[in-house]
Amino acid sequence: MNFETGVRVGLGLWLSGAALFAQQSARVDLGRFQNGATASFVRSEGGDWGIEIAGGGAAAFTVEDRWKLSGAVLSLSRKVSVTAAEENAGFYSAIKITSAPTVKWEDATYLVPGLLYGDASHAGGGSPSSIANYRAKRLAIREDYLSAPILGALFQDGNWAAVMDPAPRGDTTQAETTANASRPIVDERLQFGALGARELREGGLEIGFWLPGTTNEIGGGRGAPGGPVTRRRYHPVKAEFTQNYQVAFRFSKSASFPDMVRDAWRWGWQTLNPKVSAIDVEVARKTLMDHLADRVMIVDNRYGIPYQADTITARSSSTKILMAFCGKNIEAADQLLIEGDRDKTERGQRMRKLGLGIIDSFIRIVPMSPPGGSGFDIQTGQATTGNPGTMTLRAEVEDMPFLLAAYDREKKAGRDHREWVKWVTADADWLLTQQREDGSFPQTWQAGTSTVKETSGATTYAPVPLLVRMSQETGQKKYLDAAAKAAEYVWTNYGAKSIYLGATGNVNIADKESGMLSLEAFLAMYEGTNDRKWLQRSEAAASYTESWIWIWNVPMPLDADDSKLHWKRGVPTIGVNGIGSDVAGHVDQFLDWAVPCYAELYKITNDRHSLAVAYILLHGTKAMLALPGRTYDVAGPGWQQEHWRMGPGTRGMGGHRGWLPWISVNHIHGIVGLDQLDKSLYQQLSKAN
Numbered sequence: 001m002n003f004e005t006g007v008r009v010g011l012g013l014w015l016s017g018a019a020l021f022a023q024q025s026a027r028v029d030l031g032r033f034q035n036g037a038t039a040s041f042v043r044s045e046g047g048d049w050g051i052e053i054a055g056g057g058a059a060a061f062t063v064e065d066r067w068k069l070s071g072a073v074l075s076l077s078r079k080v081s082v083t084a085a086e087e088n089a090g091f092y093s094a095i096k097i098t099s100a101p102t103v104k105w106e107d108a109t110y111l112v113p114g115l116l117y118g119d120a121s122h123a124g125g126g127s128p129s130s131i132a133n134y135r136a137k138r139l140a141i142r143e144d145y146l147s148a149p150i151l152g153a154l155f156q157d158g159n160w161a162a163v164m165d166p167a168p169r170g171d172t173t174q175a176e177t178t179a180n181a182s183r184p185i186v187d188e189r190l191q192f193g194a195l196g197a198r199e200l201r202e203g204g205l206e207i208g209f210w211l212p213g214t215t216n217e218i219g220g221g222r223g224a225p226g227g228p229v230t231r232r233r234y235h236p237v238k239a240e241f242t243q244n245y246q247v248a249f250r251f252s253k254s255a256s257f258p259d260m261v262r263d264a265w266r267w268g269w270q271t272l273n274p275k276v277s278a279i280d281v282e283v284a285r286k287t288l289m290d291h292l293a294d295r296v297m298i299v300d301n302r303y304g305i306p307y308q309a310d311t312i313t314a315r316s317s318s319t320k321i322l323m324a325f326c327g328k329n330i331e332a333a334d335q336l337l338i339e340g341d342r343d344k345t346e347r348g349q350r351m352r353k354l355g356l357g358i359i360d361s362f363i364r365i366v367p368m369s370p371p372g373g374s375g376f377d378i379q380t381g382q383a384t385t386g387n388p389g390t391m392t393l394r395a396e397v398e399d400m401p402f403l404l405a406a407y408d409r410e411k412k413a414g415r416d417h418r419e420w421v422k423w424v425t426a427d428a429d430w431l432l433t434q435q436r437e438d439g440s441f442p443q444t445w446q447a448g449t450s451t452v453k454e455t456s457g458a459t460t461y462a463p464v465p466l467l468v469r470m471s472q473e474t475g476q477k478k479y480l481d482a483a484a485k486a487a488e489y490v491w492t493n494y495g496a497k498s499i500y501l502g503a504t505g506n507v508n509i510a511d512k513e514s515g516m517l518s519l520e521a522f523l524a525m526y527e528g529t530n531d532r533k534w535l536q537r538s539e540a541a542a543s544y545t546e547s548w549i550w551i552w553n554v555p556m557p558l559d560a561d562d563s564k565l566h567w568k569r570g571v572p573t574i575g576v577n578g579i580g581s582d583v584a585g586h587v588d589q590f591l592d593w594a595v596p597c598y599a600e601l602y603k604i605t606n607d608r609h610s611l612a613v614a615y616i617l618l619h620g621t622k623a624m625l626a627l628p629g630r631t632y633d634v635a636g637p638g639w640q641q642e643h644w645r646m647g648p649g650t651r652g653m654g655g656h657r658g659w660l661p662w663i664s665v666n667h668i669h670g671i672v673g674l675d676q677l678d679k680s681l682y683q684q685l686s687k688a689n
Contacts, residue, residue, distance in 0.1 A: 575620020
């Protein structure tokens with residue numbers, strides 16, 4: 001990889017009504033400024049367009065660039081001042097570095113945290129990092145879509161270059177974030193930039209940053225048509241207006257793409273230095289447990305937490321009682337039993353009764369060989385699934401290790417529930433019959449049968465913790481052997497490429513939950529075998545997974561009505577995490593579940609970065625959780641809606657205001673799992689840093 005010592009410095013200009021790229025002329029006159037200067041677009045011999053501002057006795061802009069070289073990082077501090085005004089005109093400025101002309105687009109593997117991990121075919125058709133954008137040999141991505149404003153390119157010799165906004169602001173307005181994609185916006189309040197890469201016509205690659213974040217995309221993201229679309233965002237050409245920003249370029253070398261993901265992300269973490277406000281963890285624990293217990297419905301001796309409820313009215317809107325993924329009823333029951341043992345009062349006795357009732361209901365109603373469903377309808381008592389007639393691998397196995405853990409605790413306390421182990425064993429033994437020669441498992445089956453519906457093995461990480469736990473529970477090697485084959489398949493086909501797929505439903509889409517579940521699978525293998533290759537793979541999965549965590553604060557629209565926003569103004573966004581690469585800028589808090597995973601990595605490796613991640617996930621993920629004295633506009637303490645948007649269309653809003661059981665269960669697991677892992681570490685992380 002060779003990058004030229006020069007840089008491309010650009011000023012993009014927009015004039016209302018101007019035909020910017022009309023005809024095939026090498027020069028397009030745009031108009032005249034009030035001071036007599038003329039503005040023209042001029043095309044170079046290579047075909048690229050640049051702006052020329054001449055005449056009038058004074059330039060319309062002055063640009064002051066201050067460069068600094070420190071180690072592997074080249075930094076720019078820029079000030080652009082407008083010296084002559086022009087009505088109905090806007091501009092953005094850019095800084096880009098250019099490679100040697102022999103470098104081609106295909107010579108690099110690209111990283112955009114939370115959106116692109118090498119293979120653009122896993123980014124979704126509407127994403128700004130989609131395969132269509134990749135094939136067009138260009139990326140242009142607003143930074144409010146990104147967990148960290150970083151874009152990197154790894155070359156075949158291991159060298160890589162990355163660009164980052166080291167001091168992102170992200171300001172926007174209600175008009176900008178709700179505007180149609182094709183509507184130009186000129187506003188000095190816009191303080192979000194964009195990052196990009198493209199292949200140049202004259203040869204070579206270009207990566208850079210510009211402000212404001214005008215983007216040219218195929219697919220266009222939310223609210224845009226499926227074809228090419230340009231979101232034109234500009235600052236005004238207004239006398240005495242000043243634009244200020246910083247850009248950092250890093251040049252380094254890594255042994256593999258997963259290593260580059262780790263190195264680039266940690267550079268971003270160290271630079272942005274994310275901080276969160278500490279919550280009272282014990283208050284959160286009690287509030288969440290009380291809220292979860294209050295969600296349990298009882299009908300004809302059937303116990304369960306309905307799949308969805310409204311955070312404003314507190315009314316349930318589903319009769320389905322589901323385990324795993326978004327339902328998590330078995331894991332919820334385990335938490336109710338833990339709290340029941342912890343609290344010897346009437347409150348704890350109630351929670352114990354509810355937890356036992358949920359487990360008993362599942363075992364009575366839902367057959368597991370083959371799985372007849374992922375839950376039941378509490379009104380009819382019939383087994384059911386999240387998607388009609390379809391049993392997913394995640395839904396079948398994800399809750400089962402928690403039932404085995406509950407069984408072990410109960411047995412030590414002199415309470416033997418052999419039917420629990422029998423139920424889990426039936427599932428695990430059926431599962432072994434479904435493993436393929438390469439170690440993978442199908443994604444879905446027809447419920448109640450062994451008929452495969454989706455053959456993809458993308459979610460093969462899901463059964464690994466159960467199979468390892470079964471080997472420990474029974475002493476039978478067949479379970480550990482199956483787990484090892486499955487985990488090896490996940491690493492070879494996905495982890496080694498630093499891309500994990502399928503957890504959110506689409507087997508072709510990269511998402512953070514797949515990384516989190518792969519991290520859990522590799523840690524389970526390390527615990528079950530003490531083979532350090534699984535620890536190394538755990539660390540790689542952890543790096544991928546944490547790169548979905550927002551480590552900068554995205555402000556809500558400056559002029560938005562706070563009463564209408566779902567994410568309230570002034571509430572920090574550090575700690576939210578991207579959902580999937582197909583929904584750019586959409587976030588939730590699912591990674592709060594992973595607090596014990598990162599804490600365990602710290603305990604094994606003594607890597608304090610993992611401890612910092614655990615702290616962010618313990619505290620930052622609860623920024624919009626309603627707590628006593630801080631209930632926002634929801635029904636009361638313990639409520640939180642499922643997700644929000646940080647990018648355009650509208651920032652700060654979610655698709656609905658619903659609550660699902662996973663929200664509370666994940667929050668609780670992050671707290672209780674850490675407490676169970678290491679009480680002293682729990683006390684340390686519970687305090688404010």
